Amino acid sequence: MNLKKKFVIGAASLALVAGMGVAPAMAAAGQPVLLPGGKKLVRVAGDARVETSLEAAKLRMKQGTVSRAYLVNQNALVDAATAGMVKDGVVILVPSDKAGQLLLGATMYKDPQLKNVRTLVAVGGESVMPKAAVDNVAKMNPSITDKSERLGGENRYETNVAIAKKVFPNGGTNSEFLLARGDNMVDALTAGAYEGGPTLLVNPSGKVDPATVAYAKKAKISPKSVILGGEGVLPTAQVEQLFEGKVAVDPWKYQTTNADLKKAVQEAAAAYEGQKVWQGLNGKTQDADDNLKNFFGLNKGTVNCTETEDVTDIDVKDGIEANKKCFVGYKKSLANLKVNAQALLDAKNNGKKTIKNQLGEVKDAVDAAVASNVSAVSSGQAAPNTAAALAAPNNATFNTINTKFKAAYGNVALTKPTLLAGELDNPGSFTFDTDGNLTGLDQKKIDQIVDNYIADKGDTEFIKVDGAPATGVKLSDVAKTKGNTDYELTAVTGGEVLNYAAVKKAIEARVAEQVKTTADAKKALDEAVTAYKAGPEAKVTVGTGSGLARLVGEDRYQTSALLSYWLREEKKFTDDFVYLASGNDAHLIDSVVAGQLQHGPILLVPTSGDLKPSTVSELTLMGKQKTLQGGYIMGGTGAVEDAVAQAAGKAIAEGGKFVNASAAPAAVSPAYGTMDLSDTNEKVFQPTNGAANPSCTAETLTLDPSSTATNPTSVVASVDAQCKIKVKDPGYTGSDAKTIVLKIKNTGATSPLSVTVNTKR
Incomplete structure (x- = not known):
């Protein structure tokens, strides 16, 4: 794709070559490398690095449409490497000049796939990715609705953590991190394929950046994390700063420790089972395998205490007497909450303002309009409910749906579609097919209305459940508020319209939160039992990073091959594809944009010459395992020569035949008509x-x-x-x-x- 030839924006297009790339991504288009079974290694390349990033973004769209674009300065390799973690959007390199930025926005808008992008996210601080640059990209792209978000910090480490928090707020799957040296980005680049957790940049010496330490400790970094590089690349002393430090247990305090461990079991059991249930349990172990089934209860029988939601109402020493307050227990609390929440969600009574009634009326109105279109089209007639029809003043269909919508969504009105020169310009709150026929409401926009409502209401006590309590309850408390059997939901203030979708979301969120809290309580009980049975052993290396696995390669190429092998063997992604990117310093940016792509590892290869033995071995093994469906070469022949790509294809072919080798493309479904x-x-x-x-x-x-x-x-x-x-x-x-x-x-x-x-x- 040549952006300069495709679009002209006044004098801006004259600056294209200077603005759209420093080091060209390709010298020629290059040819696909044919593999056994009809598979291919296909090039993803443009005339320059920015255009290559656009081609990679379009490939990412084919793997699953996303609506976010992360904008990275084309010269900021550090921030770009970190951006490889993102999985919910495309990564696009941005030129340094205004003309190139405007042209980039226009190119995205004109492309059928990239036109789906609605949100721009700046990666890096203001000095790296200025707000003006983001504004310029958005200026020529009418599809953009949000450009306010930024993931960045004062330095590379803060930017790295900002992106990690966005993609993996809780540390990812089991908090298993990849740790890479912060002043040499090569290893971090190829880690972009990892989907199980963040890749953290770590200072190679001295004090590790506070932002990195804080994130690692909050996410409870797992001892199964992996260091990229040997001791000389990233010393253990640096890694250990991410952990809580060494802990020693005094062996002369066994008796105290035993008592503490037993008390921990009792407290965890009372919290999970509930004080009333727990203190009625026998304090002795009664089963042969010693699993502490009775959790050291007080054997007080049934106690008629008043159950509360306050976990501090627990006493494991003396128990709680009748008519006193006692914690209900997370297990029972969750069961009660689920019953009540389901009753709220299921309530559907004529004349009552319930979630099902209010939201159901909106759905029925939309479904009726869509059904009219289907019926008309199937009969060879024009659909009655089109974008043009809904855009007209006083359209009956729009008015009907809008009235129902306002009654269900807090009196917020739907946005009409707009036309430009007779063609659909903005769909408003609706979705239409390619013929302009109504197909439904735009759920993303509806979700935004709901989220805005929840954010606006905050902790306000404004909801009445069946008229009581008169003072109202908060959104977050609706799920646990018991009303009468019909559960009518209204606002405390007369005339105020509730957003019933927001109430529904709040109820479901409260249940989900309680499910997690209860699971955590059960886990705490299990861990307390395990700790008691293990006994108070003196462990002098608890909480250290000294035992982490390392992937130590002789060079960047071998490290990328080792990382690929580890990711595949540990099932950290579905290894359907392989992405080959140049390991040459001038073209490392290509491996950055490959990080957004899914279902396969990134292997560094030389621009020219022979493949490294480790790379050949990994490609051959991928072919042997018969799961590979093909691959992509990032950049043109200036980045990876055809001879190198062909050598990679040969190594894959050596491994064995491809799966589904004889299958014909199955991307088209037969047409049956009516x-x-x-x-x-x-x-x-x-x-x-x-x-x-x-x-x-x-x-x-x-x-x-x-x-x-x-x-x-x-x-x-x-x-x-x-x-x-x-x-x-x-x-x-x-x-x-x-x-x-x-x-x-x-x-x-x-x-x-x-x-x-x-x-x-």
Whole structure:
């Protein structure tokens, strides 16, 4: 892609070559490398580093559409390396000049895939990625709705932590980090493929940056974390600063420690089981395997204490007497909360303001409008509810949906679609198909309305449950507020309209929070039991980083190969693809943009010459394991020469044949047109493009699960080897006409084919 040729923005385009890249990513397009079974190593390249990042971003969109773009200064290798952690957006390099920035925004807007980006996130501090640069990118891109977010800090370590917190707020899967030297970015670049946790940059000497230490300790960095490089690259003394330090247990305090361990079991048991239940348990162990089933209870039998939600109402020494306050226990509290929350969510009473009633009316109104479109189109008529229709003043459909919406969403009105020169310019709060026909509400925009409402209400006590309490309760407390059997929800202030979707979300969030709290309480009990059974051993290395595994390569190429091997063996991603990037300093930026891509490792290769033996071994092993579906070469021939790419392909081919070697592409579902069941409940249909789908079998053609959303009666479909599909409607009655949307797709297809079924029921 040549941006300079594709778009012209006044004099801005004249600065393209200077603005869109310093070191060119390619000297020529290069050829794909063919692999056994029809697979390929395909180049992802542009005329310069910025354009290569755009090509990588488009490939990332094909792996799953995202709406965020992380903007990185094209010359900021440090921040760019850290950005490889992001998985919820594309990473795009930004040129240094205004002309290039404007052109970048226009290019994104014109591209069918990158046009889906709605949010721009600046990576790095203001000096690295100025607000003005972000504004320039957004200026020529009308799709952008948010450009306010920034992930950055005063230095590389703070920026690294800011991104880590964004992507892995709790430290990732089991808090297993990759630790890389902070002043040499090569190892961190290839770590972009890791999806299980953050890659933290660590100072190679002296005091580790406070931001790094604070994040590692809060996330409780796991001793299963891995250091990239040997002792000379990142010393153990630096790594140990991320842990809580060494702990020694005084062996002459065994008796005190034993008592403390027993008390810890009792307190954890009373918290999880509840004081009333726990103190009625026998204080002795009664089972043979010594699992402390009774958790050292007080054997006081049933005690009629008043249960509370206050965990401080626990006494494991003397117990709590009748009619005194006692903690209900996380286990019972969760059970009670689930029952009450479900009653709130399920309440549906005529004339009552309930979650199901209010939100259901909105859904019914939207579904009716969409169904009218489906019915009209299936009959060969124009759809009545189009973008143009809804944009018109006093449109009945818009007014009906909007009235229902305001009554359910806190009196917030929907935004009408707008047209420009007769074409849809802004869909407003709705979604439309390519013909401009209404397909529903834009859920992301609706979710934003809900989130804004929750943020605005905060801790305000404004909700009445069945009229009581009169003073109201907070959103976060609705789930545990018991009302009458019908659970009507209204506002304390007369005339105020509740956002029932926000109430629903708050209830579900409260239950989820309680589920986690209860799980943590159970885990604490299990750990207390384990600690008691282990006894007060003197452990002088508890909480140290000295035992972490290291991946020590002779050079950057071997380290990247070792990291690839470790990631695959530890199942840290699905190894469907491999990404080859230049290890040459001038082209390291290409491995950065590869970090956003999914389902495979990044292997560094030389720009020219022979592959390193470790790289050959890893590629060959990937071929042997028969899971590889192909790969990508990051950058053009100036970054990775064709001969190097071909050598990589040869190494993969040496490993063995590829899976599904003889399978034909299955990305197209057969077209069936309209299926008419108006005269019977079962028919066999032949697809109009059946001959073009020789791979169509009963195994490859299936009903998409999303069919059930518009097809509650479950139309049954089966397929034979000739692509003939038998459709049966169990609900057929032969009376009223009914239109059903059936979705069918080939296994491996990116999206299902919608088929209209006309029937009677």
